[in-house]
Amino acid sequence: MGKNPSIAVLGSGSWATALVKILCQNNDRVGWWVRSDEAILHVQIHHHNPKYLSEVELDVEKLDMDSDIRAVAQEADILVIAIPSAFLAEAIEPIRDLIPSKNVFSAVKGIVPQTHQIVGEFLHDQFGLNYEQFGALLGPCHAEEVALERLSYLTIASQNDELARVMAKKVSGPAIQTNCTDDIYGTEYASVLKNIYAIAAGVCHGLGYGDNFQAVLVSNALVEMKRFIKAVQPMKRDISKTAYSGDLFVTMYSPFSRNRTLGNLIGKGYTVRSAMLEMSMVAEGYYAAKLIRDVKKSREVRMPIASAVYKILYEGKPAKKVVRELSEKLK
Secondary structure (H helix, E strand, O other), X not given: OOOOOOEEEEOOXXXXXXXXXXXXXXXXXXXXXXXXXXXXXXXXXXXXXXXXXXXXXXXXXXXXXXXXXXXXHHOXXXXXXXXXXXXXXXXXXXXXXXXXXXXXXXXXXOEEOOOOEEHHHHHHHHHOOOHHHEEEEEOOOOHHHHHOXXXXXXXXXXXXXXXXXXXXXXXXXXXXXXXXXXXXXHHHHHHHHHHHHHHHHHHHHHHOOOHHHHHHHHHHHHHXXXXXXXXXXXXXXXXXXHHHHHHHHHHHHOOOOHHHHHHHHXXXXXXXXXXXXXXXXXXXXXXXXXXXXXXXXHXXXXXXXXXXXXXXXXXXXXXXXXXXXXXXXXX
C-alpha cells in the first residue's frame, strides 16, 4: 500500500454521503459511485445529495463521481462499500474480478441475504477477498451527526493493523475519534444485531412503554447480543466496550435511528408494510431479523428479543401482545 492510497465510496445513501463528507476533509480526491446520473448532476450543481442528508454541503472539487461502478472501483486502492445488504450482491457483481486486488471496507451493517453471511465472510467466500485486505467501518454513530460534524466515534475493525491505521487516518478529524480492533466477526455481528434491537425499542416506544422498561430492554439486548456472538464466533471479548455496545445504545435510543423509527410506527399501529412505505430509507433490521433467526436456530441460541421482533415483522403477531409476553421473559 502506498503512502496515501486512493479511496472510493460505493453507494449514495445517508451513511455513504456522511463518509464522503468526512473523507473529503483528509483526502485530495475521493471516488464516489452514485447509481443515478441525475443525482450526480444535482450534487455537482448544488453541492449536496438530493435524497439523503440534503442539508450537508459536499466538497465537489474533491469528488470523482460516476454512475459506472467499474470506473470508480478501478481508480481506487481502497473501496468503502456502503450499499444496503439486500442489494449488495447484485450491485458489486460487475466488479467481481476487481475486488480481490483491492482493500475493502464494509460500512454495510447488515447480513447478505443470499448467503446469510456478514459482509467480510461474503466477500471472502464469494469474491475471493483475503481477510488481510478487509475491514469494517462501524459506529457508534449516526450518519446525520457525522455529516453535521458533531463529535462522533468510529470503530475500525480489521485483522490487518496497517490497513486499520490507514483508514483511521483517512477518517479522523476534529469531530471524529477512531478506535481500532481486530475482531471483525464480533463487531460486524454487533452492528447487525443492534438494528433488530432498535426495532424492538421503537415498537415499545410506540406502544407507550417508558424509560424504565427501555432500560431493561437495552440491558437484556446487550446480554442477548453477547450470547449470540459467543455462539457464532467464540473468543475472549468484552461486549461492554464501545466497539460492541456503543452502536447498540445509540441506535436503540436515538430519534435518528431508522430502525427505531420503523418499530415506533409499528407500535403506533401501522402495518409492517405501511410503516416501511412511510420511510424513505432502508431499515436493515427488517432483513436482519429473518436472517438472524435462521442463524440462531442452527446454533440453538436463546434470543427472546430478536424472536419477538421476528414474530411482529414476519408472522403478523400483534405488537402489543408480543411485547407483553416478552416483558415476562426479561430480567
